[in-house]
Amino acid sequence: xxxxxxxxxxxxxxxSLCIFILxxxxxxxxxxxxxxxxxxxxxxxxxxxxxxxxASIQELDSLVDNWIQEEVLFREALRLGLDQDDSIxxxxxxxxxxxxxxxxxxxxxxxxxLESYYSQNIVNYTLPLRYSFRQLYFTDQVSAQAQLGQAKLxxxxxxxxxxxxxxxxxxxxxxxxxxATFGSGFSSQLIGLSVLEWQGPIKSSFGYHLVYVTNIHAxxxxxxxxxxxxxxxxxxxxxxxxxxxxxxxxxxxxxxxxYEGQ
Amino acid sequence: xxxxxxxxxxxxxxxxxxxxxxxxxxxxxxELPPTGTNAAIEIPAARTAGYNKERNAYFGDLHVxxxxxxxxxxxxxxxxxxxxxxxxxxxxxxxxxxxxxxLDVPLDFYGVTDHAFYLGVLREMANPLSEISKHEVAAGxxxxxxxxxxxxxxxxxLAFLRSPRASEVNDPVIGRSAWEDIIAAANRxxxxxxxxxxxxxxxxxxxxxxxxxxxxxxYRDDVAPELPFSRLDSANPEDLWxxxxxxxxxxxxxxxxxxxxxxxxGSMFMMTDFSGNPLDDAYADQRMRNEPLVEITQxxxxxxxxxxxxPNDEWADFEIMPFQVASFRSSQPxxxxxxxxxxxxxxxxxxxxxxxYKFGIIGSSDTHNATYAGDEDDYWSKVGLRDSxxxxxxxxxxxxxxxxxxxxxxxxxxTWSASGxxxxxxxxxxxxxxxxxxxRKETFGTxxxxxxxxxxxxxxxxxxxxxxxxxxxxxxGVAMGSDLLAYAGRKPEFIAWVxxxxxxxxxxxxxxIKGWMEDGEAxxxxxxxxxxxxxxxxxxxxxxxxxxxxxxxxxxSITSGLGAAxxxxxxxxxxxxxxxxxxxxxxxxxxxxxxxxTWDAIRAGVEPRPDMAATLQERAWSSPIWITPVQ
Numbered sequence: 001x002x003x004x005x006x007x008x009x010x011x012x013x014x015x016s017l018c019i020f021i022l023x024x025x026x027x028x029x030x031x032x033x034x035x036x037x038x039x040x041x042x043x044x045x046x047x048x049x050x051x052x053x054x055a056s057i058q059e060l061d062s063l064v065d066n067w068i069q070e071e072v073l074f075r076e077a078l079r080l081g082l083d084q085d086d087s088i089x090x091x092x093x094x095x096x097x098x099x100x101x102x103x104x105x106x107x108x109x110x111x112x113x114l115e116s117y118y119s120q121n122i123v124n125y126t127l128p129l130r131y132s133f134r135q136l137y138f139t140d141q142v143s144a145q146a147q148l149g150q151a152k153l154x155x156x157x158x159x160x161x162x163x164x165x166x167x168x169x170x171x172x173x174x175x176x177x178x179x180a181t182f183g184s185g186f187s188s189q190l191i192g193l194s195v196l197e198w199q200g201p202i203k204s205s206f207g208y209h210l211v212y213v214t215n216i217h218a219x220x221x222x223x224x225x226x227x228x229x230x231x232x233x234x235x236x237x238x239x240x241x242x243x244x245x246x247x248x249x250x251x252x253x254x255x256x257x258x259y260e261g262q
Numbered sequence: 263x264x265x266x267x268x269x270x271x272x273x274x275x276x277x278x279x280x281x282x283x284x285x286x287x288x289x290x291x292x293e294l295p296p297t298g299t300n301a302a303i304e305i306p307a308a309r310t311a312g313y314n315k316e317r318n319a320y321f322g323d324l325h326v327x328x329x330x331x332x333x334x335x336x337x338x339x340x341x342x343x344x345x346x347x348x349x350x351x352x353x354x355x356x357x358x359x360x361x362x363x364x365l366d367v368p369l370d371f372y373g374v375t376d377h378a379f380y381l382g383v384l385r386e387m388a389n390p391l392s393e394i395s396k397h398e399v400a401a402g403x404x405x406x407x408x409x410x411x412x413x414x415x416x417x418x419x420l421a422f423l424r425s426p427r428a429s430e431v432n433d434p435v436i437g438r439s440a441w442e443d444i445i446a447a448a449n450r451x452x453x454x455x456x457x458x459x460x461x462x463x464x465x466x467x468x469x470x471x472x473x474x475x476x477x478x479x480x481y482r483d484d485v486a487p488e489l490p491f492s493r494l495d496s497a498n499p500e501d502l503w504x505x506x507x508x509x510x511x512x513x514x515x516x517x518x519x520x521x522x523x524x525x526x527x528g529s530m531f532m533m534t535d536f537s538g539n540p541l542d543d544a545y546a547d548q549r550m551r552n553e554p555l556v557e558i559t560q561x562x563x564x565x566x567x568x569x570x571x572x573p574n575d576e577w578a579d580f581e582i583m584p585f586q587v588a589s590f591r592s593s594q595p596x597x598x599x600x601x602x603x604x605x606x607x608x609x610x611x612x613x614x615x616x617x618x619y620k621f622g623i624i625g626s627s628d629t630h631n632a633t634y635a636g637d638e639d640d641y642w643s644k645v646g647l648r649d650s651x652x653x654x655x656x657x658x659x660x661x662x663x664x665x666x667x668x669x670x671x672x673x674x675x676x677t678w679s680a681s682g683x684x685x686x687x688x689x690x691x692x693x694x695x696x697x698x699x700x701x702r703k704e705t706f707g708t709x710x711x712x713x714x715x716x717x718x719x720x721x722x723x724x725x726x727x728x729x730x731x732x733x734x735x736x737x738x739g740v741a742m743g744s745d746l747l748a749y750a751g752r753k754p755e756f757i758a759w760v761x762x763x764x765x766x767x768x769x770x771x772x773x774x775i776k777g778w779m780e781d782g783e784a785x786x787x788x789x790x791x792x793x794x795x796x797x798x799x800x801x802x803x804x805x806x807x808x809x810x811x812x813x814x815x816x817x818x819s820i821t822s823g824l825g826a827a828x829x830x831x832x833x834x835x836x837x838x839x840x841x842x843x844x845x846x847x848x849x850x851x852x853x854x855x856x857x858x859x860t861w862d863a864i865r866a867g868v869e870p871r872p873d874m875a876a877t878l879q880e881r882a883w884s885s886p887i888w889i890t891p892v893q
Contacts, residue, residue, distance in 0.1 A: 049487060050495075052508030087391040088435055095439065139827070163729060164828050165714055165761035172311075176352075180367040183764030205764035206827035230453070237450075 033071055035064060043067055101247035102240040109235055117235045118224050125222045125231065131178065131190055132171045132215040136161035136198075137206060144201035144208040151198040151210070164206065172217060182206065310455030310690045316732040317687040317704070319714040320696060322371030323350070323634055324462065324684055325478055325521060325560060325626035330376040330440040331464075332384045332423075334630035336406065336416045337646030341632035343374040343444045347451035347459050349633050359650035363633045363642055366765065367712070370691055371684075373460035374444055374632075375478040378492035380423065381463075382440030383431055397431055409647040409654065429494075438489055449484045454692045461486050465502055465518065467493040473529030474587040475499055477518040477553070478626075479506070482697040487514050498536045500545075503552040517700060519624065521557035524565040525587035528597030531619060533606060546616035555700055558600055558707040558883055559625040560682040561635050561644045562587065566849075566883060568595040571602050575775075575788050577851065581679040581709070581878070590674065604886060605777045605784035608843045612779055622703025622743045622885030623847070624684035625710075636710025638878075639818070641680040641858035649675040652862035657871055670871060680858040681709045685882070687716075687741070703743025706848075708882040711766040716759040717742040717848045717884040723755045726832045731757070742847070743885040747892050748840040754889060758791055759830035760850035766880060767853040768825025770794050771806045774833060778844035788849075791833045794826035801836075811853035813877045815870060818856035825853040841891050848884035855880065 043063050047055045083089045138144035151157045175187035183205030193199050193213050201208035327334040328343050338358030349355045352368035386392045387400035399422045445461050452459040461481040491505045523530035563583025572578040586593045607619030627635040630644045643649035652658030656676035659669045685706040686699040706715045720739020762769050772792040790799045793806030811824045854877040863870040870876045
């Protein structure tokens with residue numbers, strides 16, 4: 001008897017026989033496909049999004065039939081392992097799990113977290129040299145020069161010049177912005193100008209300008225409250241990446257990685 | 263039976279290592295729409311620093327292909343949507359041929375518009391690990407070589423995609439993955455106040471005779487439907503509009519912008535619908551609701567008008583691309599150009615009571631290099647390795663003539679153009695503000711330079727020298743893209759105003775183009791309304807005197823001291839009749855400069871190709887203002 005018990009092949013034959021007999025006696029056990037109301041609603045909504053019209057009763061029936069057939073094929077495909085070794089399925093699953101991992105990044109950040117993220121990444125929130133200035137536009141150099149003379153005598157010249165699509169005043173404009181507006185080479189002529197007096201004429205693609213620089217803003221870090229939104233979204237992105245990495249690291253703990261040949 | 267056994271086997275394995283709580287949680291999260299939620303309540307956003315109630319001009323490109331477009335990828339483009347947005351903001355990216363591409367001045371707004379059909383599919387075919395790379399038509403895709411081989415492979419794939427077997431390689435899973443990346447890239451790069459990134463795609467349908475019915479679909483918000491509607495869903499643009507209408511109800515606001523009507527062989531602006539019925543109210547409403555704008559110019563030519571349609575317009579022969587898209591078959595002018603469509607719209611209105619052609623104007627590039635293509639002196643054309651230098655695009659002689667007398671490559675790139683920029687007037691640089699300007703049609707197109715064009719009509723407009731001109735014009739009149747009612751005994755006034763691109767040539771002349779119906783006949787006239795260099799418009803010919811601006815073809819230098827920084831005019835129509843349906847739009851013209859082909863030749867040290875125009879006049883077109891008699 002002891003020898004019999006120790007015979008795995010025999011056991012296998014016995015159990016298989018039992019299953020065969022049971023299988024014959026029992027009605028075939030079938031898998032269930034449940035068509036939930038929620039699933040029906042989803043099918044109806046998708047139809048409406050794609051065609052613009054509500055599905056009729058008959059259309060809905062046939063859409064549900066299609067869905068059932070698709071579900072059967074889907075399950076069979078999984079059973080046959082067709083999802084294996086398919087790089088698209090693989091990438092899609094990885095992508096989905098990645099999204100879920102990223103979503104587990106915790107609560108709204110505290111302002112202190114944002115402050116510390118901001119100072120660690122201050123280079124991303126540094127503003128270039130910028131100018132704030134008023135300008136008067138003249139089509140010829142002589143009139144510009146004449147008005148500058150008036151200004152030097154203490155006259156108010158702010159209503160002189162020719163109207164144009166250019167603004168009367170520009171605030172916080174970088175050299176790149178200024179050259180995009182007045183033509184290349186304009187911003188370099190602002191270098192070294194003193195503030196709070198009319199100066200010029202400065203030549204642009206449009207003509208001649210008298211310029212009254214109100215402020216020169218040196219390269220500086222943008223105050224946190226002025227960039228809070230973008231710090232917030234950068235920090236969120238950073239946290240997402242972190243959450244993903246933590247998730248991957250935790251999973252990796254369960255694996256032993258072995259390189260072939262090592 | 264075997265099934266039961268295998269089930270027992272699988273169950274015994276899975277029970278031991280599954281964690282039910284986690285699985286349920288994962289399933290629930292996976293049910294969330296991955297393209298973002300559809301916010302029903304909108305919180306009014308704070309105004310950004312550049313806000314201006316008199317509106318600023320912003321420039322952008324709404325027609326850009328990246329590695330996800332089937333053609334762009336095979337021509338060598340591996341830059342992603344995110345790379346393209348980085349480029350638009352001033353960043354540098356590398357052309358497939360190895361040189362760097364960068365803008366002198368960054369763009370204000372941008373939309374990546376990859377082809378929806380076979381979205382991402384060719385890129386996946388080149389991935390040797392993918393299932394689709396094993397399909398017979400994908401053979402060789404992972405080892406693509408030079409331009410010629412790529413061209414041949416492209417033609418082979420194109421033939422397959424036009425065959426009944428095409429659906430074998432249309433994988434929506436690949437498409438969806440690409441689409442999600444496109445949406446994420448736009449949302450990541452959108453930076454209210456500084457840079458607007460739109461979500462978009464190209465619907466690339468073709469009429470039965472091969473005429474092009476292409477459109478770009480642009481979304482207002484940060485959400486879009488699960489998958490774009492493509493030509494595989496339907497080749498009939500009316501079905502696209504049904505789909506857009508239905509999606510609008512779900513909160514996905516979008517508009518479609520037709521392009522390359524010039525290559526449509528008359529099918530873009532037909533006088534019947536897709537099934538051949540007359541254009542009625544319902545058609546006009548639906549078309550205008552979904553297509554308020556049309557792209558007037560891009561790399562594949564300009565679609566303002568054609569010399570055969572506008573024989574009295576001396577500037578009609580501008581960057582004409584005579585072929586149907588991607589072929590050497592000629593495209594018939596009728597039904598293919600904007601000005602004629604505006605006229606036909608008026609005609610349809612008088613005859614059938616509906617005007618389906620009341621669209622505004624933008625330009626864009628259609629780059630397939632994930633960048634831009636509107637600079638004459640820094641031209642990258644648009645199909646990667648196929649047209650990356652002068653020899654390939656026919657502006658520089660072949661190293662060895664193909665046949666006696668055949669000294670240049672004969673391709674359709676020869677007829678292409680360094681063109682296409684969209685201009686808008688918007689309060690601030692945000693998605694909402696710029697999208698509203700699309701809907702208002704307060705837009706203009708340029709051939710690539712950054713001229714700014716204003717255009718107003720009304721009955722009590724201020725003088726052009728008024729210091730408060732813009733606010734008074736908005737208060738007392740209507741801006742480009744709008745309608746004005748005509749009253750017997752009253753004559754409307756116009757304000758047309760253009761300011762130069764400070765980094766291009768000065769302005770030569772400012773024009774108003776009028777189209778109208780007279781006794782059932784469509785008529786058109788071009789009026790110069792302001793001249794540079796002290797010129798006066800001739801009251802009979804309506805023309806400015808020639809300002810004599812020249813280009814030196816040895817080095818592309820231009821006559822200095824000629825041309826204007828700005829041109830503007832108070833204008834009223836000398837031939838006005840308040841009983842006529844009419845439209846008016848502005849065309850502003852720069853002094854001549856070198857064309858891309860001439861720059862190519864100079865850099866290669868050869869003469870410009872004799873049968874190509876050596877110079878061109880960069881120009882801008884405003885959206886029209888329509889004047890309709892009170893019934």
